[in-house]
Amino acid sequence: MKRKRRTEALSAALLLAPFMAAYALFFLLPAVQTLYLSLTESSLTRTSAFVGLANYDTLIHDPSFWSSLGNTFHFSLLTVIPLTALGLVMALLVDHFTGGGKRAGSWLQGAFFLPYVLPISVMTLIADWMLQPSSGIVNRLLGIQRAWFSDLDWAMPVVAIATIWWTVGFNMLMFLAGLRNIPREQYEAAALDGARGFAVFRHITWPALLPVTITALVLQLIASLKVFGQTYIMTTGGPFNTTRVTLHYMYETAFTQSDAGYAAAVAMAFMAVVVALGLLQAVLLRKRK
């Protein structure tokens, strides 16, 4: 018996080893290195001096860092809830048009999911074409000549809308999976009891989907906080830094200004913010359940 347990432990360790090794090599080690880097004065490739917490001291008094953090929250505010809600609505639509001889569902599912497979460069290119000041289709339809990406009021919302269009397909798939996990018997029982329409959604579908919703919100918040490519390509952080998010600021300090030590401090501070928010959100949402 004892011997069997030992073999089990051994095979478990063996099976886990590749993952643990990869995790240590590609996550833990770089994370520790970044932490160390943030305590030094470093250029892009060379560490010149250990400076303790000096980079963090600079960070606290750096208006550029705080404004970039504000912009990151602004983007998250504009995307997290719409992306989750829209994903749910789309999943319900697809589900509604599926089964019982209806084939529109899979067509809808494909249409909703398609943008998600685009690389970011293609997505931003399409958005850029559509939003060109003089030739873009959006301005043509509206009969105006707005330079959306350099418009103070519109730059961030436009990036958010493009992001929602691009990524909402994934949330839809998550909700769809959740929907299909709800036992059909529950709906049949509810139907026998005379429940219909919104009542079915409120008392059966919605409670069953709550765990998926929580997961979607948490994942979406983390994804939105990590926004970089969209603003980098579409607005380059402008007009005058009003759409420059924290990762973009980190990129600028590391690569344009060759200040890797400071960029590492930005990265560590930002990681702390993301982890804290993710945990807080998960705890709050679980409690309500």
Next chain:
Amino acid sequence: MAQADVQVVQMWTLLSGGDGARMRALIDGFNAAQNEVRVESTTLRWGEPFYTKLITASVAGAGPDLATIHLSRLPNLAGGGVLRPVTAAELEAAGLRGADFLPRQWARSQYEGRAYAVPLDMHPLVLYYNKDLAGQAGLLDAGGRLKPIVGMDALTNAFRAVKERTGKDGMTMEAAQSTYAIWRLWLSLLAQQGHPVVEGGRFAYGAAGERTLAAIASWFRAGYARAGQDYPASTSQFMAGNAGFMINGVWEVPELVRGTRAGTIRFKYGIAPLPQLYGNASTWADSHGFAIPASEGRPMRPEKLRAVLKFVAYVSQHSFGWAEGGHIPAYRPVAESAAVRALMPNAEYAAAAANVVYDPPGWYMGAAGPLEAIASKFLPAPLAGQLTPADALRRFESEAQRLLKKRPPRY
């Protein structure tokens, strides 16, 4: 000669468009002219990505054998240990001497007394004008050339005259967010008033900075020019005949020559040096140069070095082809030749060379450098009325302050 003896030189350039095509022609000419060296060039994206890649590759020992750089970045690259110095003896072996190059460009290739680049050209800002529109606005002399414009008011009046008499925009220039042209013009006009942007690690432009930026912005606010246009939009506005003037670097010359030849440009154009708007006629310029990455831990073999410099000497001696791209060659035997002096339209703005100012030295200066990148975010904002000139400069300084305080990075 056996195939194995051919030295292959890997070169990275940031030259695209007309410049890229011309450099390609020079490389092809060199490769065809002899069979000991073959140059293979890779064109990378202009600007910050190019320099980041050059810096990291060189430090990792994986840099190319040769790179084209902007001389304005030399203090940053040479001071950071990215480039390998070239001695006078090494140059001489390739048939080049420092005295062969125009003094200003040669001086810009030095760092702490050593040469880190071989200058190729100089490209100042100039004033392009549409002769049809400027003529209608009464701005040309009997010979069809632009009447002298002196002073900020005179230039503003010229823009206004075009707008009022022709209905077309007075001028066009790149002015969207994150564009460098406004910084270059601003730098020129501050130099015309004798103010450096940075001196002794501090911003030194004072009240002139705000005044000058406000004057530039006034052209846009008054409707003589369009704010928010990016580079392609601004040049095509001029090429399509929809603007009286264009402030841009000389690198748009080939496009005008080509367009005229192909019949796509249906107006006569002229080019003048940037006018004297304040105390003198200073004009921003930069230069391309050839530099050898240090590629740490992988020092260049002597035969490779000879091959590299042989190519550099060839391009210098054949830089007439480069001059056709609008640039002013740095190699004196070509720059001072009758052929280049007679080259049109270059001859129209050749006088600008006497008044050029480069970015002041500093590790953060130069083309697509850290300071320029920050300036490019804030300086265009007053043109669109998004910030007041004072506010734009305050934000620029607040963000750039950290750079000025930082020690120059050693890569």
